[in-house]
Amino acid sequence: MPTPRVVAVSRDATHRFSKVPAESITLVAGLGVLGDAHAGTLVQHRSRVHRDPNQPNLRQVHLIHAEVFDDARTMGYELGPGDLGENVLTADLDLLGLPTGTLLDLGGPVVRLTGLRNPCAQINAFRPGLLKVVLSRADGTPTDVPAPSTASPESATAPVIRKAGVMAVVERGGEVAPGQPITVTLPAPPHTPLAPV
Template identity: 85%
Template sequence: MPAPHVVAVSRDETHRFSKVPVESITLVAGLGVLGDAHAGTLVQHRSRVRRDPNQPNLRQVHLLHSEVFEDARTMGYELGPGDLGENILTAGIDILGLPAGTLLDLGGPVVRLTGLRNPCSQINTFRAGLLRVVLARADGTPTDQPAPSTASPAAASTPVIRKAGVMAVVEHGGDVVPGRGIVVTLPDTPHTPLAPV
């Protein structure tokens, strides 16, 4: 496995499913990605704003492991940087297996992991059937059904595996560019597994 590193970076100033790959992004502490629609101290995700616009923004930065593109390819989908709406595409690191509170040093800028991205049916609008690449039942079989809303009681009882990346907040700002190494600092034990945010 290659050393953990940044593969690509993306942002978009409008609320669209995909983001535009760029040469670099600037992270701002407590805010997110400069010039991105999801930057802010309070929640920016449209469905969450409708529920409660005063929630803290735990989804300032979306990180995705590039290895999911291989999974997609074996299922007939070609994906590229920014296609799944991520800000930072990584390689060589099991971001889904890291605990909540993990710090990722991206070559100066530092983000703190807050939770898993909960994939929704918009993924199937982007590419029909793509949801099955990033969502599976607990036994590993893909599913075309959206995961229950994290606010619903069904979310606690429905065992699914979410593979659409992780969300983070910015602890230390600065520029992130492709090729930079990623240094992982785990939080103190006991570790709390990432849950959907």
């Protein structure tokens, strides 16, 4: 089985949907990606800031698996690094199947998984119909209907599968660059599946 690895890294100092690919990014413990609009100890995503600006930032680093780009291609969408707003593009790692609290060593820097990215309508604004690539019903049928807000009661019971990556906080800082291996350390059982954050 291939070794999980970093395929690409991206960041953006402004609040836009996509991020700009970079040769490397610097992770800062407790803050996120240096120079990225979503770095901070408190929540930085605008919709969440609007609801409660004092909540902790559980979305410091966005990771997505490159295999979702393959799925997108089969559905007629060409995507590149940073297009879906991710900071770290991975390969050969089932990010969505990992439990909450999993530690990922990205070749030195370490992040702790906090939850799933909740796909929103901005994905369809980026590319019309793209939401169906990263959101499907539990029976496997794709959907263009945005997932319930993570602030809504429906988010806990909605029969949807979110495939837009995972969110993490930085436990140990350092440089991350394409090609670095990823080492997975699972938390002590019982394991809690990732949920939208």
